[in-house]
Amino acid sequence: MSNDQVLAFETDCHLFDDCGFPAPSEWSFIFEPLFTIGSFEVNKPMALVFLSTFIIIGFFWAAFAKPKVVPGKLQLLAEVLYDFVRRGIAKETIGKKGEPYVPLLVSLFFFVWIMNIWAIIPFAQFPATSIIAYPAALALIVWCTYMYLTFKNNGLVGGIRNLCVPSGLPKGIYVILTPIEFISAVFIRPLTLTVRLFANMFAGHLLLLVFIIGTWYTMGTVVGTFYSATSLIMTLLLTVFEMFIQALQAYVFTVLTASYISQALEEAH
């Protein structure tokens, strides 16, 4: 791994060097290929996505492949995580009918979470979800599930009713509300699902970069050391904050998916 992969900025530029602050930019999110498989070029975010997949499967395989009735430490930890999604999200949001969707929600939660976590793992330090394609891919899956369940559960007409005619309102309102609901359910929801996750991780990564680069850039002179120390403290605080945001965004993504499924399963009134 060359420096260009690990460090997303010019490392030999410092305060008072007349080279300017090497601020993070779109370039911080564009990577040279790490290696190629056949003619396919694999860059760092892709590698992190692959790694995430291996880590999730590896961890849960080790924990759940041969489950014990009396669990060991690893199984217990995995059970707590699994139970959090199963009970805390699926049962809480969808209710009793949520059980068949638990695998989907579990996969979503841990995939998103692990991809987010890379932002603060040394040497990786890049959230794979800040590449919009990955949130978009997941949102696409959620959207397909949402549409499929809506029409499967309600039929064609019922499905359209479910999507754009909320019940229990005065008739005049529907003239305005129906198109809004339709656009909201069919187009806006997958879009916001994508953008919320992407933008949060993108912004989080930029913030961390600003202070990390700042710490390095201001280092070296007496005055700069104060700036540098402040910047380092900010980096640490933001790292803790990002840890929180990473889990929160994974949670939000999964809860919203669950609520869409719940809506699709709702009986027509």
Add this chain to the structure above:
Amino acid sequence: MLMQLAAEEPQSPVVPVVPEIVIGLICFGIIFFVFYKKLLPAINKALDERREAIEGGMEKAEATQAEARQTLESYKEQLAEARHEAARLRQEAKEQGASLIAEMREEGQRQREEIIAAGHTQIEADRKQAAETLRQDVGKLAVELAGRLVGESLEDHARQSRTIDRFLDELEAKAQAGTEATR
């Protein structure tokens, strides 16, 4: 390297590219498949087994408790029975004792009366014998004394005894008259 790249227009970060979407879908698909087919069924089975084990354990505990309660009740019953029995036995013993005492008292009374009666008879017999002896001795002495006084022998037995008896009868009659007079 970064500077060289900067010369070109960077790819917009808000436009997803197809290869990455495909990678995302594939990776998610793999994770979902493994969870759906293998891992979650396995762990759900284990969790169900655990729940059953816990519920079974609780049922067992409840059964044991019920048994313990039953045993306790039967013990209490037995204890009450035993107490009852003891009380009954005590009562019986008391009654028996009382009747025994009464019997013995009766027996004692009877024996006492017998002894007393025997004593009376004995005393009467002794008295009679003593009176007889006394009568004879007094007669003999009186005759002897009288013989010495009158100098003649009053040895003639038949006459003698008749006289003495007469005398003594008179004495007796006098004594009886005396006692009747004092009454």
